[in-house]
Amino acid sequence: MSGPGRRGLGAAWRRRRPLRTRLALAVTAAVAFVAVVVCAAAFLVVRSALYEQLDLSLTQSARLAAQRNPGAAPGTLAGECRFLAAPACAEVVPADPAKDPDTPGLLPVDPAARKVAAAAKAPYYTNITVAGHPARMLTTDYAKGRALQVALRADTVQSGIAEAARWLVLTAAAGVLLAAVLGYWVSRTGLAPVTRLTATAERIAATRDPRHRIELPSRGPSGREDEITRLAGSFNTMLGELEQSVTAQRRLVADASHELRTPLTALRTNAELLAKGDRLTAAQRERASAALGRQLREVTGLVNDLIELARDEEPTPLVERVRLDALVRHGVDAARAHWPAVEFRVRVAEGAVVVPGVPARLSRLLSNLLDNAAKFSPAGLPVEVELAVVGGGAAGGGAVGGGPEVTVRDHGPGIAEQDLPYVFDRFYRAGAARALPGSGLGLAMARQIARAHGAELVAEPAAGGGALFRLTF
Missing domain, CATH: 1.10.287.130 (Signal transduction histidine kinase, dimerisation/phosphotransfer (DHp) domain)
Structure with missing residues (x-):
């Protein structure tokens, strides 16, 4: 099947399988792979160690045979290795096949042994069969034009390798089974919050009730949550x-x-x-x-x-650099025209005070504050409006070095302590304001516009009576 076809089948399989199943299979496959690799590596190490021990015995046997039979003619030196407990059997192999003895030896002779006899090849080990039994043979140099072959039965080595293989296969199988159990446990434990999250989301979708919450474990040390x-x-x-x-x-x-x-x-x-x-x-x-x-x-x-x-934020394309000082003066002039019986006193910081915003929305914010102050202002007492720069002054080029702050203060009855937390709530009207015109939305809208411009609007009782509204950018 082509590559895109296989990818399509894999994607379809992933869509059909739940996340918990996929995670369990992934953990099982990873742990099983590690278990199989470790067992395979252990098998190779055991096999290499057993053969290394046998090869050491062959090397010692070859040295003893060479010492006991110096300069021996081609032929069999010892042939007892057909028995399991017998010592090594040994043969002398000439480089020239014409010099072979008339009676064939017990050990097989291949062309590589002739090359060792002719000093054209290094000594080597090989696995052979002697009298129907497995054996290990060393072919090494012996004398000029001759090589020495020494063999030992390898039954014990092969049975040890087979026994190690059986145990390692059992270990690998147990490892795969343990990996499956661990994979299931990891997927169940690790995805438990996700399962609760999914169940909560489904419950909210079914009941349309957002009061449900996911149960979280008790908090550990700070920053230790997964x-x-x-x-x-x-x-x-x-x-x-x-x-x-x-x-x-x-x-x-x-x-x-x-x-x-x-x-x-x-x-x-x-x-x-x-x-x-x-x-x-x-x-x-x-x-x-x-x-x-x-x-x-x-x-x-x-x-x-x-x-x-109902609008939570200002439209980005309408945001521009607004001269706050000019906006305050224009807003006060409009308030004077709307409230001719109220005196408005204005103090504006020297220099240009510039903030980013939507001019029409900022003008609406200021007019709401001025209308609210004028509505509660007693006859003969002024509404005081001030624009100042907190923490700095006008910088070069008309920029501002600190944060602009606009305050609107009236000399009316002020805000009762029990009403203070609710003055910016929608439709909230204090007892003293119920007889006055208005819908109770002006201050709520003012705070929303302020927050949409990154500013904060707060209300507080003014010193000497009245209410003070502070708009800080």
């Missing part, structure tokens, strides 16, 4: 964020429906009233028409605010 545990922890964190998001979404929908119910009811009432215009006086029709227009504007503003709050 990758799977960290993955499960990250998944739990993600589920927590998802739960918060779903809860906030449901709360937003519930709050929006509650806030829209009253103006929509008033709109319907005024629309029905205008539908019966022939029964109304001109003054009544004018009041109903003005009320309908005002309620339409309120509903439109509320819907626009909800749309703005």
Whole structure:
């Protein structure tokens, strides 16, 4: 089969097999491979050691035969090796086959032995059969033109090798079986968090309830968690964020429906009233028409605010370098036109204060803060707006050396301590603000815009009374 075909079959097999099975097979294959390689290496070492011992005995036997029979003619020197307990048998082999004795010897003679006799080849060992039994033979130089062949029965060596092979095969089989058990255990233990993660994800998909969590083992020393545990922890964190998001979404929908119910009811009432215009006086029709227009504007503003709050981040293509000092002055001028009865005092840092952002969104943030301050500002007391650079001044070329900070302070009733944690919540309105116009979304939108621009907006009681809102970039 071609390479792409084999790859396709392999991919299909991997898709059909669960991850736990694939991991168990991989661990089993790895451990089994190591076990087989180790056993094979051990077999070769044992075999080499046994033959090395036999070869040493052959070398000693050849030395003794040469010492006892110096200058012997070609022929058999000793032929007892046909018996298991007999000493080595020995023969003298001439380099010239014509000088062979008339009676053939017990040991086989091959051309390589003639070369050793002629000093054309180094001594060597070979495995032979003597009288139907396995034997090991050494062919070495003996005298000029002659070689000495010495042989010993190798039954014990071969039986030892066979015995070692049987034990090593059993060991390898046991190793493969142990590898399978370990592979299953590793896959079951190592993938347990993944299994719990999968089960949790499937349960959330089935129930659409993000409150479920993966059970994590007790924490060890810091930084000692494994990758799977960290993955499960990250998944739990993600589920927590998802739960918060779903809860906030449901709360937003519930709050929006509650806030829209009253103006929509008033709109319907005024629309029905205008539908019966022939029964109304001109003054009544004018009041109903003005009320309908005002309620339409309120509903439109509320819907626009909800749309703005539904957007989590600013569009990147609209981000540019914004002159914050010019933006503050423009926002205060717009607030003066909208709130002519309120005095606005402005202090702006010298030099250009530049931040990256969306000008329209930053302008909306500032106008929300100014409208909130003007709404609570008592008659005759000013709203104070200040732009300063914290930790630095204007750098060369109009750049900023520190972080810009905008503060908006009013002299109204301030923020009660119990209301302070909730002033930026959607639709939250303190007791003192319930009689004032507004939907309770302005400050929530201001904080969202601030965070989308990498800034932080906080509220705090002002010294001497009133509320202070601090916007820090």
